[in-house]
Amino acid sequence: MRLVRDPLVAILAVLTVVAVAAAAWFGTAWVSAARDEGLARAEQRDVVLQAAEHGLVTLHTLDHREAKRDVAAWLDVTAGGLHRDLAGDQVGQREQARQTKTVSSAELLRAAVTELNGHAGTAQVIAVLTTTLETQGAKGEKKSTERKRVNAELVRRDGRWKVSAVEAAA
Amino acid sequence: MKIARRSDGTRRRIIAVLAAVLTLATASAVVSGVRAHQLRGTESAANAALVDTEATEAVVEQVSASLKAAFSYHHTRLERTEHAMDVGLIGEAAAEYRREFEAAAQQAKRRKLVKAATVRAIGVRELTDGRATVLVFLDQQVSRQGSAPTSSTATLDVTALRDNDGVWRISDIEGL
Missing domain, CATH: 1.20.5 (Single alpha-helices involved in coiled-coils or other helix-helix interfaces)
Incomplete structure (x- = not known):
């Protein structure tokens, strides 16, 4: 056949075959990566970790001058029992912060996910934070820095991971 | 044609x-x-912590056992702790902890101390082919004959390396 000997057609045909093969190869790689449960789990683990870090720092942050904003932030990062407890006592939290002129902040040093159930949407995280607490009472100003070890429980609500329980570990 | x-x-x-x-x-x-x-x-994809559950479990088990054995001692059987250090610790962690232990051992003998370490919580932060970083809350209880025990909890950022036989050994311990 004459067309096959046509150099332009021949080169185009070869390139096309190569390109189609490459598309099939990379397409398969993409589909397999997108369906890879390990990759999905790795991503979920890091999303949980980020949510825990953000949540724990937020829960240790309170400025009496911005108490309304800070308590609202607590409610935003929590769910379940912890959320109910905090929501039930919003006024009390703000009032106490005002009276003691509390300014607290926290820095997260290390955290690790210890359990992750993606289907149920539950996770456990351990973390260590440095918290700084400033108060002004009758006895004057007090400032203390503390190393805090915590166990946190997280749950997924509407696609977002939130802290549902925090307890001091030792 | x-x-x-x-x-x-x-x-x-x-x-x-x-x-x-x-x-x-x-x-x-x-x-x-x-x-x-x-x-x-991605960085997430390179980290197998909790993804490779078998390997994660192995790290947790072996690092826990090594810490427990190396951080516990009995004043009459100090060589046991030394053996545990030889088996479970390598490199910088081994050298550093051996120095610390020598001082502790002297005191343990003199004051007849018994120390028990238990892992309160442990989580693998990063796990790649042969290296793991692990966050550990280690409870330590020191008791002395005739007096009440004293307890404390250490927060440790531990690095472990896997040798050719698949055994995880602690190469670095950072106290936080």
Whole structure:
């Protein structure tokens, strides 16, 4: 056949075959990566970790001058029992912060996910934070820095991971 | 030999079709290649902690056992702790802890101390092929004959390396 000997057609045909093969190869790689449960789990683990870090720092942050904003932030990062407890006592939290002129902040040093159930949407995280607490009472100003070890429980609500329980570990 | 000539129109059509398929296939190869790489090349993807559950479990078990054995002692059986250090610790962690232990051992003998270490909580932060970083809350209880025990909890950022036999050994311990 004459067309096959046509150099332009021949080169185009070869390139096309190569390109189609490459598309099939990379397409398969993409589909397999997108369906890879390990990759999905790795991503979920890091999303949980980020949510825990953000949540724990937020829960240790309170400025009496911005108490309304800070308590609202607590409610935003929590769910379940912890959320109910905090929501039930919003006024009390703000009032106490005002009276003691509390300014607290926290820095997260290390955290690790210890359990992750993606289907149920539950996770456990351990973390260590440095918290700084400033108060002004009758006895004057007090400032203390503390190393805090915590166990946190997280749950997924509407696609977002939130802290549902925090307890001091030792 | 004479071959039937195809019309120029047919040739042009074939070239157009080939060029179109070539363009589409190249574009889709590039897009899927980039996407696949984006999915697999992330930091999350490189970290097998909790993803490879078997390996994660092995790290947790072996690091826990090594810490427990190396951080516990009985004043009458100090060589046991030394043996545990030799088995479970390597490199910087081994050298550093051995120095610390020598002082502790003297005191333990003199004051008849018994120390019990237990892992309160442990979580693997990073796990790659042969290296793991682990966050540990280690409870330590020191008791002395005839007096109440004193307790404390240490927060440790531990690095462990896997040797050729698949055994995880602690290479670095950072107290937080």
